[in-house]
Amino acid sequence: MLDERKKKVLQAIVEQYINTAEPVSSNAIICHNGLDCSSATIRNEMAELEKNGYLDKTHTSSGRIPSEKGYRYYVDELINDNDISKEEIKYISSKLETKVNEIEDLTKIAANTISEITHYTTVSIGPKTNNQIIEEIKFVLLGTRMMMAVILTDTGLVKETIIKFDEDITPKQVETINYMFNNKLKGQPIETIDRPLEEYLYDEMTYSVNVIKPIIEQIKKVLEEDEKIYLEGANKSFDLPEFNSLEVAKNFVSILDTKELMSDMLNSGFAEDINVYIGEENEKEELKDFSVVTFKHNVNGKNLGTIGIIGPKRMDYSKVISVMKYINKKLNENKDM
Amino acid sequence: MLDERKKKVLQAIVEQYINTAEPVSSNAIICHNGLDCSSATIRNEMAELEKNGYLDKTHTSSGRIPSEKGYRYYVDELINDNDISKEEIKYISSKLETKVNEIEDLTKIAANTISEITHYTTVSIGPKTNNQIIEEIKFVLLGTRMMMAVILTDTGLVKETIIKFDEDITPKQVETINYMFNNKLKGQPIETIDRPLEEYLYDEMTYSVNVIKPIIEQIKKVLEEDEKIYLEGANKSFDLPEFNSLEVAKNFVSILDTKELMSDMLNSGFAEDINVYIGEENEKEELKDFSVVTFKHNVNGKNLGTIGIIGPKRMDYSKVISVMKYINKKLNENKDM
DNA sequence: TTTAGCACTCTTTGTTATCGACTGCTAACT
DNA sequence: AGTTAGCAGTCGATAACAAAGAGTGCTAAA
Numbered sequence: 001m002l003d004e005r006k007k008k009v010l011q012a013i014v015e016q017y018i019n020t021a022e023p024v025s026s027n028a029i030i031c032h033n034g035l036d037c038s039s040a041t042i043r044n045e046m047a048e049l050e051k052n053g054y055l056d057k058t059h060t061s062s063g064r065i066p067s068e069k070g071y072r073y074y075v076d077e078l079i080n081d082n083d084i085s086k087e088e089i090k091y092i093s094s095k096l097e098t099k100v101n102e103i104e105d106l107t108k109i110a111a112n113t114i115s116e117i118t119h120y121t122t123v124s125i126g127p128k129t130n131n132q133i134i135e136e137i138k139f140v141l142l143g144t145r146m147m148m149a150v151i152l153t154d155t156g157l158v159k160e161t162i163i164k165f166d167e168d169i170t171p172k173q174v175e176t177i178n179y180m181f182n183n184k185l186k187g188q189p190i191e192t193i194d195r196p197l198e199e200y201l202y203d204e205m206t207y208s209v210n211v212i213k214p215i216i217e218q219i220k221k222v223l224e225e226d227e228k229i230y231l232e233g234a235n236k237s238f239d240l241p242e243f244n245s246l247e248v249a250k251n252f253v254s255i256l257d258t259k260e261l262m263s264d265m266l267n268s269g270f271a272e273d274i275n276v277y278i279g280e281e282n283e284k285e286e287l288k289d290f291s292v293v294t295f296k297h298n299v300n301g302k303n304l305g306t307i308g309i310i311g312p313k314r315m316d317y318s319k320v321i322s323v324m325k326y327i328n329k330k331l332n333e334n335k336d337m
Numbered sequence: 338m339l340d341e342r343k344k345k346v347l348q349a350i351v352e353q354y355i356n357t358a359e360p361v362s363s364n365a366i367i368c369h370n371g372l373d374c375s376s377a378t379i380r381n382e383m384a385e386l387e388k389n390g391y392l393d394k395t396h397t398s399s400g401r402i403p404s405e406k407g408y409r410y411y412v413d414e415l416i417n418d419n420d421i422s423k424e425e426i427k428y429i430s431s432k433l434e435t436k437v438n439e440i441e442d443l444t445k446i447a448a449n450t451i452s453e454i455t456h457y458t459t460v461s462i463g464p465k466t467n468n469q470i471i472e473e474i475k476f477v478l479l480g481t482r483m484m485m486a487v488i489l490t491d492t493g494l495v496k497e498t499i500i501k502f503d504e505d506i507t508p509k510q511v512e513t514i515n516y517m518f519n520n521k522l523k524g525q526p527i528e529t530i531d532r533p534l535e536e537y538l539y540d541e542m543t544y545s546v547n548v549i550k551p552i553i554e555q556i557k558k559v560l561e562e563d564e565k566i567y568l569e570g571a572n573k574s575f576d577l578p579e580f581n582s583l584e585v586a587k588n589f590v591s592i593l594d595t596k597e598l599m600s601d602m603l604n605s606g607f608a609e610d611i612n613v614y615i616g617e618e619n620e621k622e623e624l625k626d627f628s629v630v631t632f633k634h635n636v637n638g639k640n641l642g643t644i645g646i647i648g649p650k651r652m653d654y655s656k657v658i659s660v661m662k663y664i665n666k667k668l669n670e671n672k673d674m
Numbered sequence: 675t676t677t678a679g680c681a682c683t684c685t686t687t688g689t690t691a692t693c694g695a696c697t698g699c700t701a702a703c704t
Numbered sequence: 705a706g707t708t709a710g711c712a713g714t715c716g717a718t719a720a721c722a723a724a725g726a727g728t729g730c731t732a733a734a
Contacts, residue, residue, distance in 0.1 A: 023727090025726075025727055025728085026727075026728080027726095027727080037676070037677085038676070038677050038678080039677090039727095040676075040677050040678070040679095040729095041675085041676060041677070043727090043728065043729075044675095044676090044729095046728090047728090047729080057728090058685095059683080059684055059685075060682090060683055060684065060727095060728070060729095061682080061683045061684050061685080061726075061727050061728050061729095062683095062684075062685080062726085062727070062728085063726085063727065063728090101498070101499040101500070101501055101555070102499055135480065136479060136480065138477045138479070138485075140475050140477055140487060141475075142473055142475065142487065142489045142495065143472065143473065143489060146489070146493075146495075148475075148487055148495070148497070150477060150479065150485055152479045152480060152483070156483075158479065158483075158485070158499055160485070160497055161438070162438040162439055162495055163438065164438055218438070234590060234594055235587070235590045235591040235594045238586075238587045238590060238591075244583060246581060246583055246586065249575075249583065249586055249587070250572070250575045250586070253571060253572045253575060253590065254572040254575075257571055257572045360696090362695075362696055362697085363696075363697080364695095364696080374707070374708085375707070375708050375709080376696095376708090377698095377707075377708050377709070377710095378706085378707060378708070380696090380697065380698075381698095381706095381707085383697090384697090384698080394697090395716095396714080396715055396716070397696090397697075397698095397713090397714055397715065398695075398696050398697055398698095398713080398714045398715050398716085399695085399696070399697085399714095399715075399716080400695085400696065400697090
């Protein structure tokens with residue numbers, strides 16, 4: 001455990017370093033509230049904090065910067081998780097009140113708002129289809145050889161896809177397909193569609209495989225499809241001093257470009273929490289120089305979207321966590337939307 | 338007009354500079370095919386080419402680099418627009434044979450292929466709705482207060498949107514709406530939807546504005562909606578030496594991030610051509626340090642997508658233009674898809 | 675336990691010198 | 705007249721060195 005003064009010194013260093021991105025000297029923090037002692041005393045405290053792994057030096061005669069352990073302690077013990085102004089609350093509310101027709105858009109708006117307030121890059125993905133219950137499934141004929149399938153789930157998620165055929169389809173066939181699929185699938189979890197083809201064909205000998213097969217294959221394809229990943233404020237990060245190294249900047253762009261990486265990053269977090277990964281805490285090698293904060297927008301255990309911030313380890317954790325907490329709360333209030 | 342030797346010198350300099358990104362010295366090109374004279378002669382030619390504006394110097398004692406006028410001459414007169422290998426042709430064909438259900442995906446695949454072969458960043462947008470003829474418009478009830486509208490056009494473009502209502506909708510109402518809209522809109526250009534609301538309401542006094550109004554508003558919204566812009570290989574550009582300057586790299590990311598800029602860039606080109614904009618030839622201030630090559634995928638004067646490459650002025654124009662020409666040809670062959 | 679003071683360390687910045695690549699020009703050559 | 709060899713001159717890149725400045729660690733006194 002750290003004594004009170006050490007906590008204050010650590011907090012002062014972390015917060016100052018977050019602000020300035022420069023190593024913090026003993027002189028620079030003596031004026032920090034609650035710390036009225038000389039720079040020499042601070043130096044002694046800093047030396048000890050460094051010995052215990054909370055601080056790092058860039059070289060022997062430099063000021064100190066927080067180590068990952070230091071950031072972690074700050075996030076766990078010293079953070080202000082209500083660091084959000086009235087104006088920000090107002091702005092968030094107004095943004096989230098936007099009428100949306102698809103849930104996916106709500107996630108995008110939330111991600112955009114977070115990026116605007118925190119000035120960090122956000123990454124988001126839409127709802128996960130698993131766990132969702134099929135409320136309705138509809139087939140619509142478009143022309144003569146094209147069909148659209150629309151699936152509506154209990155959380156209001158809508159998935160649609162186009163299916164093409166090698167033969168003409170009659171309206172009567174569509175009607176039967178509608179009846180048949182709804183009969184089998186209504187009220188079932190969406191994964192049910194993944195069952196073997198034969199099951200669907202048992203009682204419907206009149207329907208050729210030519211019609212049913214492409215339908216099921218296409219629907220499965222759409223449901224399994226790579227989630228679309230939305231970026232907000234990718235270029236905001238470039239204004240930060242840590243991105244002044246070309247290598248880091250390049251690396252960052254390439255990370256954002258790697259969809260699987262972003263997808264894994266967002267999906268790995270725990271459900272009902274704000275997840276903070278600092279540097280080496282990230283599972284993925286590529287992210288070990290960054291910090292990532294994520295949260296999931298859940299309703300009744302069903303995921304309606306996940307939003308993550310990716311930025312330097314020197315991230316304004318107070319602001320980021322405060323804003324995320326508030327937006328998460330707001331999203332849950334608006335369940336009925 | 339340039340005499341034969343000057344053409345050869347210019348071509349050698351442009352091609353070598355494209356390869357190496359280093360100013361080209363007189364010594365470096367004497368071995369170039371068809372040029373058997375001394376470096377001193379080349380120097381004289383280079384001096385004259387510079388006087389005429391085809392070449393630039395970075396400083397007094399450096400080699401030469403092509404000026405924008407030099408690139409332009411190269412593109413117009415010296416280019417090999419069939420610079421494409423058998424393997425590349427094979428690869429392109431295999432990629433374009435991918436079965437797609439929506440035309441938009443075809444543009445994406447083409448853009449992806451171009452980026453893979455040229456190693457430059459590509460930008461693409463899907464079909465434009467204007468000029469398209471409505472072939473069919475369908476409304477499907479989802480639940481009780483939600484409806485999906487699907488519009489199919491003559492080129493196979495499918496647009497769909499969700500509409501929410503404040504009151505319950507009956508299947509009978511949907512049937513009438515389907516009839517009513519198809520009656521009015523089938524065979525009409527898609528812009529017809531933009532006509533004033535009253536026209537639709539004339540003969541349908543039984544339908545409350547509460548139902549018709551949100552439908553038309555939402556459809557109009559979707560049709561006017563910002564086109565989605567797809568990027569491929571954004572990070573490929575970062576391996577080029579011109580992006581070693583942090584300022585340029587930052588600039589580039591911010592350009593790619595600006596949707597209106599990208600949209601204008603793609604939309605400005607002429608229809609049936611490969612459009613090449615070199616540096617200052619770009620209308621947009623932000624692009625004046627880059628070169629842009631675009632082409633539109635058109636069928637019967639209807640735009641089904643536009644693809645652009647954005648890269649350094651030192652772009653491999655031969656390769657880029659060859660690949661684009663070939664892909665454009667291929668896309669037009671596959672009209673029926 | 676705290677603090678003043680000072681030697682020491684290390685980065686940053688600026689200066690100067692040197693090397694090497696290329697051009698431009700002149701004079702000779704075909 | 706066109707071409708070429710040769711050489712002086714220019715400029716960028718690199719390295720070596722000096723000086724300044726910021727900050728620490730340690731020691732000894734309060």
